[in-house]
Structure formats: structure tokens, C-alpha cells
Amino acid sequence: MIKLHSNKNIITSSSDAPLILKITKKYDLPKILRSKRALLVDSVTDINAYDGFDMVISRNKLDSKVHNVAYLSDDLNYLDEGDIVRVTPNSSDIRVLYRVNASANFLFVTERCNSFCIMCSQPPRDVNDGHLVEELIEAVSLIDIGERELGITGGEPTLLGDRFFALLQAIKSNLPTTSIHVLTNGRTFADPLLAKQISEIDHYDLMLGIPLYSDVSHIHDFVVQADGAFDETIRGILNLKRHSQKVEIRVVLHKQTYDRLPQLAEFIGRNLQFVDHVALMGLEITGFTRANLEELWIDPLEYMDKLSEAVEILARFKIHTSIYNLQRCLLPRHLWGIAVKSISDWKNKYYEECDNCAEKHNCGGFFASSDIKRSDNIAAIK
Template sequence: MAHITCNAQLPAVMRRNTALLLKGDAFKKMTAEQWAHLRESKPFVGVLLCGSEEQLNEVDQSVAGVPDIYLLPEDYTYLAEGDIVRLNPQGERISTLFRKSSPSNSILLTERCNHLCLMCSQPPKRVDDAWLVDEALELLGLIPRDTVNIGFTGGEPTLHGERFIELVEAAKLNLPGTALDVLTNGRAFKNEAFAARLAQVRHPNLQLGIPLYSDDPVRHEYVVQAEGAFDETIQGILNLKRYGVRVEIRIVVHQQTLPRLVQTCEFIARNLLFVDHVALMGLEITGFTRANLDILWADPHTYRDTLSEAVEVLRTYGMHCSVYNHQLCLVNRDVESVYRRSISDWKNEYLPQCEDCSRKSECGGFFSTQILHRHSKHIQPFQA
């Protein structure tokens, strides 16, 4: 695991856990003396040369003898000073773990899950991935302390049990000023002692995002493909709030949740009024969603009035709510006050017709997979 620097002259004493990144013409401008210095001084843990195929083909013999050279295609040009990567010398591959400039960094804790959600974007695997916890603990020690927000995601992070608590403790210790968002199905917190244990960490800015897809147990359990999940999720939410842990309820809007969307919001308002936030989310077309698209996809244009009604229910009860992952021109004006730009920058795109939209800067755009597979045909750019 290594920090990235673009400074080839970084003092040798500062090169521990640091990789040198040279992009485009930067590595072509390196002099023979500079390459010699890299060979002879204490080395970086890796030297990353990133550019077009033509540029990489022109890498000459001057790099010979420089240890741990990685040739990266243009796909990696987003890498920059302060990012954190995992280096795999055997396969000469890298994985990006943290981007300093991104407001939406998430740490994958496991690919295992006790749900098989119809629209899961990270299909679960039956693997022993305890090593991801060790990597996360190391990563938490490298992330800059001025980072505003990070997330823990999966799979289902709580399947790590006590080690999950250890990770939250490490986040508090290493990043005391950084908000921590955890995506979990909440079922593990049906165990009141586990909920109490998490609360005892006293993380200053922790929130758990827990999905609840219907007020009807049968419908919720069909969506998550897990028997008994509804009761355990509700009990988990109750236990977490009993101990003062912040909870956000998440509802992904699609064909299977739409018929009861308004009733689900009424159920939340009447029975779970004490949760901290409710998020109504658009569909990301990846993972299991692609296989189940015909029973999931609903055009936001067709349900905009239902979305307005659901938001109005939550606002009437004084609940904090937001609409995520939608396009601004496909929601009614009464929803705009809770509309959020929420799609992570690395998977966010716009259609060609959006270029002339006068409100593009306010719009969350599309998931890249929506552009590729299916999106509303009612996109209408706003005119100045």
C-alpha cells in the first residue's frame, strides 16, 4: 500500500510507503541523471508511468534498473498527488484505494452478504476475505486527517462481527474529524449487545445507512431474497436508536418498491419517526440489476408524482429526507428542495443533450451504466 507523489526529487527519507507517479510527457522529460538518481538512491516502493499506448511504447532504456516500474494506461490518468494505491508486484497491477480529491471514498470490507438483493450492485461471493479488514486498518492510518467523509461498504460489513467494531474504533482514532457512513442491512443489530457495543465506541460522526424496501414484510423480503429479514431489520434499527446511533433508512425506487412507496414512507413516519434521515434513491444498473432489469426498471418520468407524494409524507411528519440518483429534469419542482447530487464522481456521466442545460451544475446526472444500458427518454434540458 502506498501514497502517491509526483515529486521525483522527494527526499529519500520520505519515500517510505510512497510511489512516484509520472504522467504523460512527465516521464519523457526525466533526464538520464534523474533516472540514475532513482536507481542509486533509496527507491520508491513503485514508479508508475501513466500515458497513452504510444507514450508507453516510447519508454526507453533509461528506466532499466529502476525497481518496480508499473506501466499504466490512460485509464489511470485520474491518479494524483496524495492518492493511495495497492501495488501488486507479481501481477504488475494496482488498485486505487483512496482519492484525495474525491468527496466519496468508500472502503470495501467484504464481498460476503446474507442478502441477495434483486438490484445488488456488488453481487456477494462466498469467500474468506478477512484480509480486507487488515487492509482497511492499514488504510485508515494513511488517509489524511483533513478528509471530510469516508464510507464502509460491502457485502455486509457487520459479518466481520467484533472486527467490524474494531474498524469503527480505528476510524475514530485515526480520523477523529472525518464523518463515517456505513452501508449495512442492519440485521446484525437485532442483537442488542452488538448495537450497544457499537454505541460504546462513541464515534463523533457515524451514520448507518440501512435499506427498508417496503412496509410489507413479504415485499421487502422478496427484494432482498432473505426470509425473516424484515423483522430483523426493524429490530436492528430500534436497537441502534435505543443506544443513540444515527440511522439513515434507504429506499431504492424501482418496479418492486414503487407500489408501496408512499405507504412505506407513512410506515416509517409513524413507526420510525426517530431515524435521522430517509433517502429515496434511483436505480444503479450494474451487478444483479442488469440481470433483473425487466422486473426492476421504472422510468422516473412516470413516477415523478409518486415521488412527490412520498417526499410530502416525510416532510409533513418533519423528517429529514433526500432524493438521490435522479435527474433534475425528471423530478417535480416540489422535490427540488430535497434533491441531491449524489452519484460518485468516478461513475457519473451526462447525455450529450445535457451539455446545453442551464442547470447542469445542479443536476446529479447519470450512473455510467445508465448511459450504457437504459435511461429515461424524457430528458429535457432546462433553458436559460
């Protein structure tokens, strides 16, 4: 497992402002291309050779007092050619914004959110973090063409308004072949003008992943802790589909949502059959889930019949469905085919029981946070 952030770096810099830098190991890079690049070296030696790079990042610390050098904390030792980081010199802080070798890259655009989900893995904060999206727009311009997909997440990305659309436009302009997957609660798209605006980006492969936790409004509103959210989300989905946007419905499975899962599947089939994908997702034990664990945790084995039924219903409506975050040993075999390895590599792990499992290589494994709580029924498949 790897960390995407460390404030244990030693950074000497003439600037206090955060820098968005692309890592390179090519010390012979033509000078004209060295701006916004950080040269990654094992140790700082010939200072003159670094001329023109915005920063030198060294894996080893030397005593030399040179400017614009960051000595990497061990946590970030994995950084490699093409990765993009944000370096904040005065707080010794390096955050990894993009990794070439990541299984999935998500751009985290804001901490603000208009919902307050009881199982939120990324608890929202009402902060003024408008700089994040600007940094990401800059980062996008540094990513190599050819990246398969970029995720956009928050908080609620659409709260950024025009800057959200500017980010989408930046991705489209800089990375015309890259798919975009936005995680949004869809509520702002209840305004038809915003749905129209996103369609005008005219992206060839942009999917909006929108959570729907119940077939009835009061339960959904309770889960997201926002009155009226169900109606806004439904109208948002309808508006997006009116403008031919791709929509994925995301359902997190826990004690407050599993009971009406088949009814939710039926509701989706009857009312929203035109959605492009449904993801049924196991719970990540992080963020608010920890505070509310008693009210949220249920051993997946206990809801397996409901899950199975929901999958059957969605199949009957010919809706493309996947299961995320659930281990193969908990799933009946007929569901293995739609169980996806969905957990990002940097927080993905397996346990001792998995060592002798014949299905380990096909299994998505666990969130790192499963240390706190996981099914009692994990067992190697022979």
C-alpha cells in the same frame, strides 16, 4: 469518467505480496518518511534518487530493468499526490483505494453478504476476502488528517465482526475529524450487543445507512431475497437508536418498491420517526439489476406522483429527506430542493440532451450504466 482499477500495468517488484502505498511526487521527501510511499514520476531517470521509497510509479515506460517500478496503465494516469493504491505486482494489478480529489471515497470491505437483493449493484460472492479489511486498515493510517468523510461498503460490512469494529476504530484513531458513513443492511444489529459495541466506538459522526424497501415484511424480504430480513432490519434500527446511533433509511425505487412508497413513508413516520435521514434513490443499472431489468425498470416519471406523496408525508413527520440519482428534468420543481448530486464522480455522466439544459450544473446527472437504460423523458430544461 475514471477507472479505479487496472491490471494493465507493468510492474517489476521483488515482492509478490500486495503493497498498500500512498502516492507522492515529492522526490525530496525526507528518507525517514519514504516507507509505504510510492514516488510518482513522469519517467524513470536517476534510480539513486528513489532510494527509500517502497516503489516508483512512472507514467511512461522505459526499457530499463529496475526493480520496484510500476509503469502505469493510461487508465490510472490521473493518480496524484496523496492518493492511496494497492499494488499487486504478480498480477499487474493496481487498485485505487482512496483519492484525494474524489467526491466521495468508499472503502470496499467485503464481497460477502447475508442478503441477495434483486437489484444489487455489487453482487455478493461467498469468498474469503478477509485481507481486504486489513489492507484498508493499513490504508486508513496513510490518509491525510482532514478528510471530510469516508464511506464503508460491501457486501455487508458487519459480517466482518470484530474486524469491522477494528476498521471503525482505526478511522477514529487516525482521522479523528472524519465522518463515517456505513452502508449496511442493519440485520446484524438485531443483536443488541453489536449495537452496543458500535456505540462504544463513541464516534462523533457515524451514520449507518440501512435499506428498507417496504412497510410489510414479505415484500421487503422478497426484494432482499432473505426470509426474516425485515424483522432483523427493524430490530437493528431500533437497537441502534436505543444506543443513540445515527441511522439513515435508504429506499431504492424500482418496479417492485414504488407502489407502496407512500405507505412506506407513513410507516417510517409512525414507527421510526427518530431516524436521521431518509434517502429515496433512483436505480443504478448495474449488477443484478441488469439480469432483472424487466422486473425492475420503470420510467421514473411513472412513479413521480408516488414519490412526491412520499416526500410530503415524510415532511409532515419532520423527517429529513433527500432524493438521490434522479435527474431534474424528471422531478417536479418542488422536489428540486431535496434532489442531491449523489453519484460518485468516477461513474457520473451526462448525455447529449443535457448540453443545452439550464439546470445541468445543479443536476446529479446519470450513472455511467444508464447507457443500458434510462428514462425516455430526459429533456433539457430551458
